[in-house]
Amino acid sequence: MESEILAQVVRGETVESIHRGHVAVVDGDGKIVLSKGNPETITFFRSSSKAFQAFPVLTSGAAERFGFSDAEIALACGSHSGEAVHTETAAKMLAKINLNETDLRCGAHPPFNEEIAEALIRADEKPTQFHNNCSGKHAAMLALGKHLNADLTSYENLENPVQQAILDTVSLFTDVRKTEIKIGIDGCAAPNFALPIVAMARSFARLVFPPKIFDAETREACRRIVSAMINYPQMIGGTDRLDTVLMQSARGKIISKIGAEGVFCAGVLPCERWKKGLGIAVKIEDGDDKRARAVVIIELLRAFGVIDETNDEKLRAFSPMPIKNRRGDTVGEVAATLNLECGI
């Protein structure tokens, strides 16, 4: 099955560009509730996998041993903007395990938050590895490595026990055998996972509504991850970032996590309408991270009744997304083209 057109860019009255993609939504029983394009499309999980990369830190006992707070757990699940609250939290996590910035192996990049990025330039300072949006994830990986007595200088290698524990977790939640998961290297140098998007949706459904086959420890870790993400949305993204705005707007109804190359996953917590919760996965075929993904997922989450942007200015800024010229006039828009009302 081919991808479907999910969003279009309109300038004046003319469609200028279009974005195609795939959507998979499953309920707590793993049943497909909605699909667009091909839900079996394989692509990388990217940062949408972070909750599962953080997971064995909880089940191994490392989080308890090192006294990680919910805010720190949330940062490990997030792709943060490099704001002070993020870099300081990552530093605290490393302090708790007696390691420091140079032990991270994620590399550095300018903070996603443009004000902070400009402030660094103005101060003639280079970004550090703490500014890397994955620094919380890497701090958690180091904690797991320390707890497992693994080699800490190679914690990001697939063969390292840290990455094997993560791969086991991804396999458990996606229900895809380890041997069937192809590996690629993510932007932060950690292994990442090529999976059908329906399996990504399944993993989020299981996170918010753990199946009975999971043991008590695993179910408790699910509860804590979900609760940490919901209580600290600022740690998942940052000021005006999509995940943060979505989770704040949904007020405890969802966990939400973008991934690079146009990936997005969310879990809808069990509620009156969706008694066993939902898992949602979207892939914008061309990898768009800037515009199509935002309008598509807002349309989806609205159709599923978990957000309402009517009175939410921050959310409305994302969809439809205005196209402005350099003088600030609106000259077009990016809008979702999913026709969902009859599909759910």
Place this chain on the structure above:
Amino acid sequence: MESEILAQVVRGETVESIHRGHVAVVDGDGKIVLSKGNPETITFFRSSSKAFQAFPVLTSGAAERFGFSDAEIALACGSHSGEAVHTETAAKMLAKINLNETDLRCGAHPPFNEEIAEALIRADEKPTQFHNNCSGKHAAMLALGKHLNADLTSYENLENPVQQAILDTVSLFTDVRKTEIKIGIDGCAAPNFALPIVAMARSFARLVFPPKIFDAETREACRRIVSAMINYPQMIGGTDRLDTVLMQSARGKIISKIGAEGVFCAGVLPCERWKKGLGIAVKIEDGDDKRARAVVIIELLRAFGVIDETNDEKLRAFSPMPIKNRRGDTVGEVAATLNLECGI
């Protein structure tokens, strides 16, 4: 006809994202030499139209009256990086018509050249309208306006004689009636033109090989625009920018001009193989400006025998385009998937 897959993003051994699009190549007789996807796809010409927006400055006599140099004509046809040579040339053009920066109506944006953009931040200076990649085009529009005694405070409005002269030119070269050209507002606030990409290809073919139906003045203006672009490739883009690198690499064989939202046009000058030249137009369906467009056009231009990247490091940096993690390791690539050899 649907778009075709033109490029793919591969991480490890897995295709992570794909880019679709349309290609139209016509010869000097207007005959289609190659097409991919749907050559009748309508989208905006964007900055690939700049040679035609500069055109009436020549045919009206404005360029001669104000003594515009070939470098200045080239800047009017370019989307520059905001380097000193660009902003100074735009300033000189305005000085020649006794106007200044505040008369421009293009708005300001940070220079495309990252070093210059960072230097501005460091100096706590805001970008000016001179830094706008379209400042040469807008200076030329003002010159035309002055020459035509048009209202200079509204030179960017469609009703203004400046924009009507440009629309006439676009219609002449694309062979599309004015009334059939839908208008949208470009990023620089000037009108832009929705056209089938085959018409864009035709306009570039006519620019490099003017048909006999064109009068002597028009043919002479074609010659001068082409010659200005070829002699001043630095003015069309800037340091390490795609158009500049392509034209430098092709050594006088092509004119090349990107447009926003994944548009690209080129004209291949008449040569032994293409006796009446070629006009090339590409649209990446999703509007990609960063990666798919570059690999696709390099593949095309190589297949048509006008570039050879074997010994050209700057060109090889664009295609295949490496994907690097934050530590600088190559973890994937973006590559064209056109299978051209048998198609030409």
